[in-house]
Amino acid sequence: MSNQSSVEIQTEWDIVAARQLGRNVAKELGFGTVDQARITTAISELARNIYLYAGQGRIEIQRLTENGINGILIIAADNGPGIPDIRKVMEDGFSTSGGLGAGLPGVKRLMDDFKIETTLGEGTDIRATKWLR
Amino acid sequence: MNVRIPILKLRDTLIVSIQWELDDQTAIQFQEDLLTKLHETSARGVVIDLTSIDFIDSFIAKVLGDVISMSSLMGARVVITGIQPAVAITLIELGIRLEDVMTALDLENGLDKLQLELEA
Amino acid sequence: MNKQMARYIQENMTEIISNWQEMMKNEKGERSFEVMPAELMDQTSREFAELMTSNLLESHQAYESRLNDFAEKVVRYGWSITFVTKAINHFGEIVFAGMERDGVINSDNLRAFAEEFNKWITPIRDSTIDTYSKTWERTVSLQKIALQELSASLIPVFDKVSVMPLVGTIDTERARLIMENLLEGVVKHRAEVILLDITGVPVVDTMVAHHIIQAADAVRLVGAKCMLVGIRPEIAQTIVTLGINLNEFTTTSTLQRGVEQALAWTNRKIVEVDEV
Incomplete structure (x- = not known):
């Protein structure tokens, strides 16, 4: 089985496809129900961000092994407008879409590691990892 | 495959059991259907059971929150029942507190709570 | 050599x-x-x-x-x-x-x-x-x-009422475990009121309080109610001095008073009976 798979995000339906893929991989890796919910939710948030702000992009799910510990890596990549002020979007309660403002800080709390790289006019690349304890 | 969520009426209460993962369209459709049904039936209470739902993201949470506020504007109290532990934990970690939302362990409890609330 | x-x-x-x-x-x-x-x-x-x-x-x-x-x-x-x-x-x-x-x-x-x-x-x-x-x-x-292994199990004391005694220092990892045990227990025992007993927690700082508030919020979402019991005088002092807001919480000093309150919430009370 390949340890990497991805979903192109173009429509709202692709958000559902992305989180289903993530949930299946999380289940196969042996994550418990709470972590499965955390991973699925994080993917849903990231996929929705792509759909809302970049129009299209890609969610990639990878299995990881580091120092004998398994994990799951979510990569959310798009070629959208980029994020002008990362500090601001990482603040709790900041949202430009009129959602509940959970957004990226929420995703960061759900996962173990969180990295974001963004360039104005070129796109955004977010990597979030959850380790199997 | 745009499926509608069935809304049942029992005396003056509407009962909704969400049985599968909500996509955005279904969620919004549900919001409209529920408000229409409230208007038609002038029900005073709504129970939304989420026992089968294994995750809620901020979008679904927002739709639910909106449904509750809108229903209350139309004079109906909403109880959310059966939120799974994993779902509750993710919601809290996401930073979504769903304040002022009535909750109950299951449908039965929810109906009891609603009854008490409506009698008061 | x-x-x-x-x-x-x-x-x-x-x-x-x-x-x-x-x-x-x-x-x-x-x-x-x-x-x-x-x-x-x-x-x-x-x-x-x-x-x-x-x-x-x-x-x-x-x-x-x-x-x-x-x-x-x-x-x-x-x-x-x-x-x-x-x-x-x-x-x-x-x-x-x-x-x-x-x-x-x-x-x-x-x-x-x-x-x-x-x-x-x-x-x-x-x-x-x-x-x-x-x-x-x-x-x-x-x-x-x-x-x-020592962390936190939920103990049913009456129908609908359960107690979770917390012992020792609470860090982020333990807080997660406590939260999971707590919620699984609530659903399993069908508890409507949970008494979180912090008698055995040596220090309640902003972080610990934050974890407790989060746990209580999550308990509310699954449809039950949390009460914080076992608040010692020095804990009450630090909570107020640090400006931690526990106003949304029902809190009592002893487990005993907490149990009475929990029974009241579920429309019950303890009565003494005459000897037969």
Whole structure:
């Protein structure tokens, strides 16, 4: 089985496809129900961000092994407008879409590691990892 | 495959059991259907059971929150029942507190709570 | 030269050990030796001396196994790593001084012997520290598991009412575990009111309070109600001083009053009955 798979995000339906893929991989890796919910939710948030702000992009799910510990890596990549002020979007309660403002800080709390790289006019690349304890 | 969520009426209460993962369209459709049904039936209470739902993201949470506020504007109290532990934990970690939302362990409890609330 | 050193140590073992013990006892701020019974101290000292000569005489394998045994032992006895390092240095100093006094080491071979001593002591010190820290790490991780097993179970006390006693310091990892146990327990026992008893929590700072508030929020979402009980006077003081807002919480000082309140919430109360 390949340890990497991805979903192109173009429509709202692709958000559902992305989180289903993530949930299946999380289940196969042996994550418990709470972590499965955390991973699925994080993917849903990231996929929705792509759909809302970049129009299209890609969610990639990878299995990881580091120092004998398994994990799951979510990569959310798009070629959208980029994020002008990362500090601001990482603040709790900041949202430009009129959602509940959970957004990226929420995703960061759900996962173990969180990295974001963004360039104005070129796109955004977010990597979030959850380790199997 | 745009499926509608069935809304049942029992005396003056509407009962909704969400049985599968909500996509955005279904969620919004549900919001409209529920408000229409409230208007038609002038029900005073709504129970939304989420026992089968294994995750809620901020979008679904927002739709639910909106449904509750809108229903209350139309004079109906909403109880959310059966939120799974994993779902509750993710919601809290996401930073979504769903304040002022009535909750109950299951449908039965929810109906009891609603009854008490409506009698008061 | 190795043979000379080893022979000297073996011939003068008793004297070296007693000098060494004297030196170690004089180490300030170390209670490891004072609290040890004399018999155990003698035995440990002898094992230590054997370990020190082992890498002069025995095979590498025998030395490794002695080293592991010894490191495990001193971790268990609670010797600090500073104390262990000093023990090794002092042992070397005593042997060196003794050999100098007996004329085995003289001005002609001083430099060569100093080098030899260095080659003898340094690997022992390095590997002891290494083994010591590995043993220590293993002890810590075992304790961590023990602590997790100890963490938080939900105890049903009445129909619809459960208690979760929290004991010990709450860090982020434990807080997660507590939250999961708490919510699974609520659903499993169909509890409507949960009493979180923090009598056994030594410190409630902003972080701990934050975890407790989050847990209570999550409990509310699954459809139950949380009450914080067991608030000691000093905890009440720190909570207010830190400006932590627990206003949304029902809180009581004792578990007993909490139980009464929980019964009231579920429309029940405890009544005394006449003797029959």
